[in-house]
Amino acid sequence: MLFSPSLNVLTLASLIASPIVIAARLPSNQFSPRSSFELSADICAYIDVEIAVDVNLGLIDLDVNVDVKACLCLNTLVDFCAQKAAAQGLTTTQHTKLLTSLKNMIQRPGGAGKMCTYPSTPGCSQSCSASNVCGFTCPVGYKPSTDQYNNPTCVCSSSDYWSCNGQCIPNGQLCPSQAPTSPKARANEKRRQAHPTRPWCPRGKSACGIYENGGDAWECVDTTSDLESCGGCTIPLRASSIPGVDCSQIPHISDVACVLGECRVFKCRRGFVVGKNGTECVADQSSRHDQQASFLDVTSMHFKS
Structure with a gap:
């Protein structure tokens, strides 16, 4: 062929x-x-x-x-x-x-x-779905709820119980001390006791410096979600540490959050819009063009009169 x-x-x-x-x-x-x-916010x-x-x-x-x-x-x-x-x-x-x-x-x-926030209850899990992208599942014995500030939380399913160290126990029962049980946890506790002035933080948090008169004051911070120490410590304790960002200091912001160690801008003040990268506020060029156009219209009317 x-x-x-x-x-x-x-x-x-x-x-x-x-x-x-x-x-x-x-x-x-x-x-x-x-x-x-161990997540407090996500998109x-x-x-x-x-x-x-x-x-x-x-x-x-x-x-x-x-x-x-x-x-x-x-x-x-x-x-x-x-x-x-x-x-x-x-x-x-x-x-x-x-x-x-x-x-x-x-x-x-x-x-x-959509910006989502989650409870800090141990064992809580994300449950993203088409009907509720910010959904979450509480551990056994707990149910979803909201606190006085309308933040999502997990509370004991029965009013006869109260939350203690991630578990629901009967009302009136004392909360036992949360002593370390695993070999690794006990070893970390020994280090903390041997060096009481050395910063030690639980897994998922970093020791960051704080503003205080005198001494080397510090606190444990979750740098993946902390607004003032996002992505790292704003006041690092070590020179080799990666410095973080204070999201609240981004110019012209109106609504901002720290998500997975990165500042996320959701709303800007009047005259500004969220930039393409979502991490800053930039001048609203459309409003400037409208103002210039209005000025030109008024000027032309003045000369015609």
């Missing part, structure tokens, strides 16, 4: 001009986040979209569509993308593009992401 040379050239040219789309749908079951966490969103991660084969560009239908949080996004990449057989470049695209969808200003 003979092929027309002109047809072959035309077919190849059309392939080069138009990217080929390979739809590769993966299971759209809800992604299961980590069972428990979550329900994502239902197909993301194209292109592959360059020289003369031909192939677009591989990854179907994403899941409730995702920044805290669990890396694990989710790793599972998708493994199931699809994505290259490192495609994996990175998928991660970047989803991250931008969740955390960009005005995007699908």
